[in-house]
Amino acid sequence: MSERDSERSISQTVRAQLALRDMILSGQLRPGERISELQAVEITNVSRTPVRLALVRLEDEGLLQAIPSGGFMVKAFTERDILDSIELRGTLEGLAARFAAERGASARSLEPLKECLADLDQLVRQDPVSVEAFSAYVTMNARFHALLTELSASPPLIRQIDRVSALPFASPSGFVMAQSALPEAHQILLIGQDHHRIVVDAIENREGARAEAIMREHSRLAARNLRLALRNRTHLDLLPALALLQSPAE
Amino acid sequence: MSERDSERSISQTVRAQLALRDMILSGQLRPGERISELQAVEITNVSRTPVRLALVRLEDEGLLQAIPSGGFMVKAFTERDILDSIELRGTLEGLAARFAAERGASARSLEPLKECLADLDQLVRQDPVSVEAFSAYVTMNARFHALLTELSASPPLIRQIDRVSALPFASPSGFVMAQSALPEAHQILLIGQDHHRIVVDAIENREGARAEAIMREHSRLAARNLRLALRNRTHLDLLPALALLQSPAE
DNA sequence: GCGGCCACTAATGTATACAGACTGCACTCA
DNA sequence: TGAGTGCAGTCTGTATACATTAGTGGCCGC
Structure with a gap:
């Protein structure tokens, strides 16, 4: 699909939505800032x-x-x-994994997931992991989830x-890029990939509770990444989503 | 137009939303039926x-x-x-209960919940339970949740x-009224109330896992009610929400 | 000097007009 | 006879004008 075509054919509503979202996530519009319809029209x-429809969305x-x-x-x-x-996202993904396990996902339907798992393995094997590999990991990880x-x-x-994952900081790949700047990067990546492997195994063996538990725990890696990133405040620029974070001072 | 005064104060958007929602839930608009903007304008x-804003909402x-x-x-x-x-709702309420327990809800903040519990006890004590009591129970139960x-x-x-509870059949009180027509009515009510008691106790004692588990199980009472109601198809008129159910024939 | 009221301004809520796109049907040509 | 094309009707997408309301500032009265 060509970029230009989509740019041109896209509706005004979607265009406005994208433009405003970009400005919010990039911090050009500050948290707490009021945004009037007319302002949005200007922008x-x-x-x-x-514009109104975009704001509602x-x-x-x-x-x-x-x-x-x-x-x-x-x-x-x-x-x-x-x-x-x-x-919250971890809990919901846990439920999804449990459903998959309890309802007996077919071997056929598990195949794409296993392929994805193998692709991720390839990426994780490197040490140290290149920035490009991190970027590819983010994409593949999103696909896995x-x-x-x-x-x-x-x-x-x-x-x-x-709906939950629409919030950038709640999405499965929200804080992976933050890792890339951390010394623990490779280790966390390996642990995350192990979670992936376990959840597939659990689903295959119809172990609902295990599948659920591991996905919950898996999401907590993101929480750990966030805390680490906030502690060494050096690499926050990798995380545009944090523009939405209320500054502690206020 | 000279409509009634009470209806004039609310916005047209909300009015349209309410009117359309009523028509959907009452089955006047059938599942799968297309609604054009102009139709909605007519209605x-x-x-x-x-109207458009209402449709998006x-x-x-x-x-x-x-x-x-x-x-x-x-x-x-x-x-x-x-x-x-x-x-899904049960899972989320379970998470809410766990948060409440783990984070140490204060005795003060638990008070309204306990009052609500006592009120529900009053209602449940009757046997048989009057229709009015059932109706009051629905209200109180919603408040408890x-x-x-x-x-x-x-x-x-x-x-x-x-968001989840906005769907009428997913809301905590969605299928309570269906009970009222069932022979097991009183027993299910007592069990549900016991769940309520347990979750409060668990939160008070900081038992996160117990609080979570009981809320999950609690939601399954609604599932049980639904199955019972569908089996003896006699009282489905008590559940307008089921207008959204795809008829099995189709 | 302070407080309340009124008027003005600006933003939202609503209606409608216009344009482009899609659907369905009929007619024509191969 | 079938398929393709063109036309008409209708719908959604967009823009804009009008109405209404909320918020603000200034002025007057106490």
Whole structure:
């Protein structure tokens, strides 16, 4: 698919949504800052109708918050909010893994997941891991989580996981890039990959409780990454999502 | 227009949303049926702009589904979808209960929950339970679950639970009324109330795992109610939410 | 000097007009 | 007779004008 085509054919609503989301995630719009429709019109150069729709969509996504008197503000998240969102995602992915295990995912449906696992193995084998490999890992990791979620074969659950993962800091790959700057990088990567291996094994053997538990624990790697990244505050630029973090001072 | 005063104060968007939701839940709009904006305008007597916003909101709620070529259709749910939504809600409420326990909900914050528990006890004590008592139970039960959710003190989690519970058949009180017609009514009520008691006790004693487990099990009462109600198909009229159920024939 | 009220401004809520895209049908040509 | 093309009707997407409300600042009265 060509970039230009999609750029041109895309609706004004989506364009506005993308533009505003970028500005929020990049920190150009600060947490707590009020954003009026007219402002959004100025920024995006589309008229109020699609802008409004875009604002509503961003509210669902969780990036904006409606102000009772009308209008929206950029949502601010505490560190606790982020950690809770990660735990929440882990819980839901745990449920997805349990469903996959209990309902007997077929050998055929497990195949793509296993291929993905093998691809990840390739990437993880390097030591030290190149930045490119990290980047590839992020993509592959996202694919692994998506496949796992699909395996639950539960549309309502898939929907919820997608909603939670829409928040960049709650997504499965949200803090992987932060690792790349850490000394513990390779070790954490290996542990994460072991979790992947275990969950596939558990699903294959119909071990629902084990599959669920390991996915919960797996998500806590993201929490660990976040804490490490916040402690050595040097590499926060790798994490644009943290623009939404309420500064502790305020 | 000179409508009633009470209806004039709320916005057209909300009015349209309520009207359309009622029609969907009451079955006047069938699952799978397409709703065009103009149709919605006809139905609600408001103009396209607020109607459109209402349709988008109902899509988020999960009652509608966007059609790729544009427009919306009423979402159809299988029995499995409904059961999964209940399990999902149970899982999230379980997480909320665990958070409440682990984070040490203060004695003060537990008080409203305990009062609610006592009120529910009063209602459950009757045998047989009057229809009015059932109705009061539904209200009180909703309050109990809302208080419990709040106790997690986790905005992201509260948000997700609210989203899931927005689907009427996934809400904590979704199938309580179905019970009232069942011979097992009183017994199920007593069991449910015992779950309530246990979760409060577990939170008080900081037993996170126990609090989580009991809330998961608690939600399965709703699943049981649903199955019973579907088996003796006599009292389905008590459950308007089931208008969204895909008929097995199709 | 302080507090309350009124008026003005600006933003949101709503309606509608216009344009582009898609669907369905009919007609024509091979 | 079948398939393709063109046209018409209708729908969604977008823009904009109008109405209404909330918020703010200044002025007047106590």
